[in-house]
Amino acid sequence: MAQTQAFNLFSPILLLLPLLLLIVLRLFKHNSSPSLPPGPYPWPILGNILQLGNKPHISLTHFSKIYGPIFSLRLGTQLVVVGSSQAAAIAILKTHDRILSGRHVPHMAPSKSSELNKLSLGWVVECNEKWKYLRTVCKSELFSFKALESQACIRERKAKEMVGFINKMEGKVVKIREVATATVFNMLSNILVSRDLISLEHESEDGGMSSVLKDIARLASTPNISDFYPILGPLDLQGLRKKTMELHRRSFNMCEAIIQERREGEGKGDGPDASRRRDFLDTLLLNGSSDDQIETLLMV
Template identity: 30%
Template sequence: MSFAVTTIIFAFLLFTFMYFLFKLFLHSKQKTIIHEKPPGPPTLPIIGNLHILGTLPHRTLQSLSKKYGPIMSLQLGQVPAIVISSSKAAESFLKTHDIVFASRPKIQGSELMSYGSKGMAFCEYGPYWRSVRKFCTLKLLSASKVEMSGPIRKEELSILVNTLKKAALVGEVVNVSEVVENLIEDIVYKLMFGRSKYEQFDLKSLVQEGLALIGAFNLADYVPWLGIFDLQGLTKSCKKVSKALDEVLEVILTEHEQAANVNKTQKDFVDILLSIMHQTIDIEGEQNLVIDRTNIKAILLDMIVAAIDTSATSIEWALSELLRHPRVMKKLQDEIQNEVGNKRMVNEKDLKKLNYLDMVVDETLRLYPVAPLLVPRESRESTTIDGYFIKEKTRLIVNAWAIGRDPNVWSENAKEFYPERFVEKKMNYLGQEFESIPFGSGRRRCPGIQLGLITVKLVIAQFIHCFNWELPHNISPSNLNMEEKFGLTIPRAQHLHAIPSYRLNDAKLE
């Protein structure tokens, strides 16, 4: 046995002994007042409930909630956590007590890869986060900005349709997942960088690797003293990906700085962010909130991550379900055909008339929320909710995946893909409805909802309107693999493949 392994085992046993001594001493000194916490599974020393989470924690937590209830306690190493799994509980935590749970816990992945969590997604609640969010919402993600970026989506989709037409001519099996990911990547690059993808590096792969690392259950986040051993190798991996991402962002920023004097008809995200470097964007009068290069890289990285992986994942799941349900596919094609005809492609103005498309997207987001456990929150102070005491620094895990599949809300067919359930229920995702919360709710709700929805809807509409799709000959709708991979997002475990056949007459994109 090596010295290093012996040292780790000795340290573990010593810590366990000290832990029991501490608990024994603390128990004898405790006051008689006991605060009731939510029910939850029994814990083990040191690791608490970490051992029960499994490879698909959103499914494990849903199963546990059936036994312990929609507000459930977990002990994740040394971190107390609350898991909520119903719309009623979500409304209580994310609306009634939103300000209490408006902050984020510090996790190693975001600290290493997001420049000390200086972006929007993982930043703790405070003046800096409020200022950055307000700036990004107004200057980068407003309705007018989304509308101005329409020509980018139009151009990239037109190029893709022409490529797929060639594949259709020869009956080629298309890797739909790869096609969708590349399309979204091209749209995002044009929107954020003002240009097509860089040939010298693979930013998409780096983003996906970073997402997987941040979404992984890192022992160092829950048992900090184990962090020095890096038993999972996650610290090393995070540092490696962080360095690679930083090099990419430096190339992008430097390129824009060197072209600063070029007149552009439309400024991209990097141009807008660089325009505020060394300036204060503080909305509360605190003079120390000045945006520097590190802040810009952190904000830009958040934007890239949020835009590339989330939209592509939603589109892949929607197309997967449409292939599994030919009835729904036909109904959606008929709706688009009636509104658009068969001589042109869908444009963004058409989307407002496509009610069944809205239902298909709503049903996809209900069943496959991009972030199944959202991004974890942390309580800023102790509070009592529904009679349960929740202490400060408790981690809040919102199981959006379980909420969207709750049979008490969505009936006994909650697991089925059935868009018609939204005939009488129009979703707006503005934070007032909690039966399906794919974008979160409250102060930490995703600020890019408009951009995300219009991209997802337009791509799905174009794919379905321009082409008929069939699964490869050895796969039927009933046996299409629908397994997912867990991380911050839940993409398909296997890429989706299908065969397109062109269905329009000399289509034009007006």
């Protein structure tokens, strides 16, 4: 009888024990987690994905008016902190750039592989010494005042070619967006490798680069469930990583042909002369960069 009474006394406590344990663990986790900027309440599992809608830029602007210039979101299992004002951008990108220099690498990015991560600049996971060296080279050869000034003639020449092409197409249908995109890309390709990679007149004869660029842009703008739930990454449920790897393989093959041609020219003593300014590829070759590294820098 005494045992039965004792069991009846402690049975409610035993039933409540898991609930009490869950509450204690939740309180401990709440106290140990860093304080986050305010933001909309996340739904279980989905987080704030549905609240972003199909026009996330408008939704983010709306959130900034409610929660301030810095707010947090949950996209699936991933925490995202958004800075939406000039002051917030300066604080994140300039004042505290070293502390906040880590970056999210999309699952579809080829540099997720260990080998490409050693060579990439845009999607490298950590800012190591190799990354600092590549950043210095790119800054001095591409983005310094002297470099931008020397590239002005290329931009002017390509702009004139675009205007001339549009004038020549008078009376015909011209897709201005595609012509402008091709012109901007050719400006960049001439700075990098001193040649056009997209033909304004015969787009189908440009070696497929235009098609590759369009497909990469389309895939890059497609929401990837593996980014929201990394545990699903190995499954590649949408096939985006597989498609991206194939596109990068095609673009790398095009770059490989250009690099090989330049190396063969160097072997014959055909370096940059008065008819061709020294480009970014020349700089990388002079610095002893490997073909894999050059291909990755040009395309990633």
